[in-house]
Amino acid sequence: MITQESIDALKAQLDVVDVVGSYIELKKAGANFKAPCPFHDEKTASFVVSPAKQIYHCFGCGAGGDSIKFTMEYEKLNYPEAIEKLADTYNFTLTYTDKKNNKPRSQVMDKLNEYYQNLLTSRQDASSYLHERGIYESSVEKFGIGYAPDSQSSMNYITSQMFTLKEAVDMGVVGYDNGRYFSRFIERITFPIHSPNGALVGFGGRTISGHQAKYVNSPETPFFNKSRLLYAYHHAKQALHKTKEIIITEGYLDVIMLHQAGFNNAVATLGTALTPEHLPLLRKGEPRVVMAYDGDKAGRAAALKASKLLSAGGFSGGVVIFGGGLDPADMVKDGRVDELASMFRSPKPFIEFVLDEILSLYDLKDPKAKEACMQEAIAYLKTLSPILQEEYKTYLASRLSISPSFVRIAKQTNISQTNTPVMQTSSHRDMWELSLIKTLLEKPHMLTQVLDVLDPSLLQFHQNEFSLLISNQTEHPSIMAISVDESIKVIQNEDELQKELNTFLSKHYNRELKKINIRQDISYEQKGFEIRRLRKLISKLK
Incomplete structure (x- = not known):
């Protein structure tokens, strides 16, 4: 059994807004936070999280409790499982009444990271690649960049450090298929990935031996979910809270080079587009969000998807698109830091970017195409607040060269914008x-x-x-x-x-x-x- 003293110590470290906010997107509502309830279907936000009371409560279905109760209900875990899940997430070591169980989370990933870092200095090709990209030795140290050798060497190191291959599989650094074990990262430059609180949870790896997959990430584990994590967030969080701004890029090298240039609020998605699961993390500190994406077709598509998501979520900020085949890392290497700073200060607002991207997909000289374009744009505007809908009707009409009266957005019903939900436990509230x-x-x-x-x-x-x-x-x-x-x-x-x-x-x-x-x-x-x-x-x- 887990000792009560250990449970109490874990509870003291937990923040209910942080725990709940890692699963669902919370919005500030007075002294509390609110969201649509994750435990029943509803259109209005009746789920409230109180940082002062360290509890959550749904005024619709009655669900409520603390951080542990939420984890139990959301993850479908029993009480001890929820405690162990939270302890793993927050890098907390539990103690048990049975001394045999008193062991911390496996350190195999941390040891392997040290091994990768030590190997980097002996690999001239890997060191040369990083040098050519403009990465300083200080950045190699700050971001813990390393090098993964051949599969067997990694597994030999793991077993030499008295770890089992089974726990290495559980931590996502070794795979198992058809009766054989293999290293997940082979002949790649490694980029350790951390949780928001700084715990090592996975790796990204870039090939330097011509492997077909240029980048790979750790597989999904209880600790690693790429749709909820942002690379270097643990380095950036202090700066983003100070500047009230976060820069999101597409790659590890972009982040590292931006940090070298003083943009310490830069992070990256992990080989995936921005997802709704990222929004709770982005909501912390309520920063302005700047999306810094490549100007190729894939980059613009990713920026469009992210802009729709962020604008519908009420985020402020905008998009910076890099043309000419350049990316943020290239611009830093070329010494164009002032130009970058200017671009980040004046991004294209999300809503304008989305509308302009939609318009670019149609031949507006064709009346039928113009009508289809307008309908797609209106469908997007319906995801925004009524005030923003009204404001951007005029913008859309101007870009389409039509009268604003043609841009008709149906009235939305059953929308509750109140900060305080109504209690439903009594027919009369005295x-x-x-x-x-x-x-x-x-x-x-x-x-x-x-x-x-x-x-x-x-x-x-x-x-x-x-x-x-x-x-x-x-x-x-x-x-x-x-x-x-x-x-x-x-x-x-x-x-x-x-x-x-x-x-x-x-x-x-x-x-x-x-x-x-x-x-x-x-x-x-x-x-x-x-x-x-x-x-x-x-x-x-x-």
């Missing part, structure tokens, strides 16, 4: 009762003061939630919903609480007094006693 419950959640020392004068039966609408609170069932969905709802205010201090209680009780007893006056099922003497009792209580409150 804000005072909810405020009382939230106050006691955040300031439990006030509970005695409340229980001295009030019990759940006195509440009209939220008796159940109050009962859950006083029985310490704070992980119940109804309680979590109250905890993360920003529309519910907290009573600030004990004096204010006392005034609020007096007002509430006065109203309550006056309601009871009216009920007694019209009751027909009790005797005159009993009615008189109840009336005197209630008037005495009201008088005391006054």
Whole structure:
């Protein structure tokens, strides 16, 4: 079993926004973050993540909990499996009550990386290639660039370091097929790939021996998912948070050369186009995104796809396309750093880039083609917010040389833009009762003061939630919903609480007094006693 002390230490390192945000895209909404719920189908965002409370809650389906609970539900894992998954992700070493299990995650990848780095200096062809591309020795060291030899040499090194080939397979550095083991990286310059927190999770490799596949990456493992990772993000994250900008390129060498030139906020996708799974990582720090892509057909297609994704996601920024067969690495090598800086300062905005790329695909002299072009552009505009749709109708009309009245975008329905979802746990929301419950959640020392004068039966609408609170069932969905709802205010201090209680009780007893006056099922003497009792209580409150 995993020790409780170890679990508590792991929890202390976890941030629920970071954990949830690594799976789904979160958008800032006041003090919280929100998204469409990943646990049920919905069109509006009713899933809220609270950094202050370190919990998430869905106002639609009631799902809620902490970082571990989310990992369990999303990955379909049991409790120990979720803890081990998070420990691996955040490079945390767990301890177990059974001492035999107290071993850290396999270090085979780290050892192999050291081996690759040491081999680089003895490979003249690899060193010459890097030198010719303009890469400094300091960059070789910073980015941990190495060289992978023939397959058998790599496997011999792995076993000589007392690792098994089975764990090397699990970590993605060795493959197994038809009864034989083989190295994943053979005669290639290696680029270690890290998670956002700096843990080594995979490799990229570039051939220098004429292999048909110029670049290869590690296979998918529990630690390596190329659709969620960005090369050199762990190096760039400090700079991107400082500059509020991130530059995304297509290749490892582009990133390395840009860092050499002072663009320390540069990263690259890992041989894949930008995907929706990248967006949670890009959302961190809310930076301006600059896509720096090659001007060939593949580069422009990738830039178009990324621009559609980013503009629909509400990102600011734009696209820089490199012409003449050049790329960022070439421009740095040629000393054109000032020109690069100017290009990055003035990228083509995503929406304009998308519309212009769509227009370039059609012969606008042909009326039929122009009409088809307009319909494709309108379909794209529908992915944007209503304000942006309205703004870019005019731009599209101008580029098509038609009247803006021809650009008709149907009204969208069932769109909720509110930052605070509506609780669905009660047919009526009494804000005072909810405020009382939230106050006691955040300031439990006030509970005695409340229980001295009030019990759940006195509440009209939220008796159940109050009962859950006083029985310490704070992980119940109804309680979590109250905890993360920003529309519910907290009573600030004990004096204010006392005034609020007096007002509430006065109203309550006056309601009871009216009920007694019209009751027909009790005797005159009993009615008189109840009336005197209630008037005495009201008088005391006054």
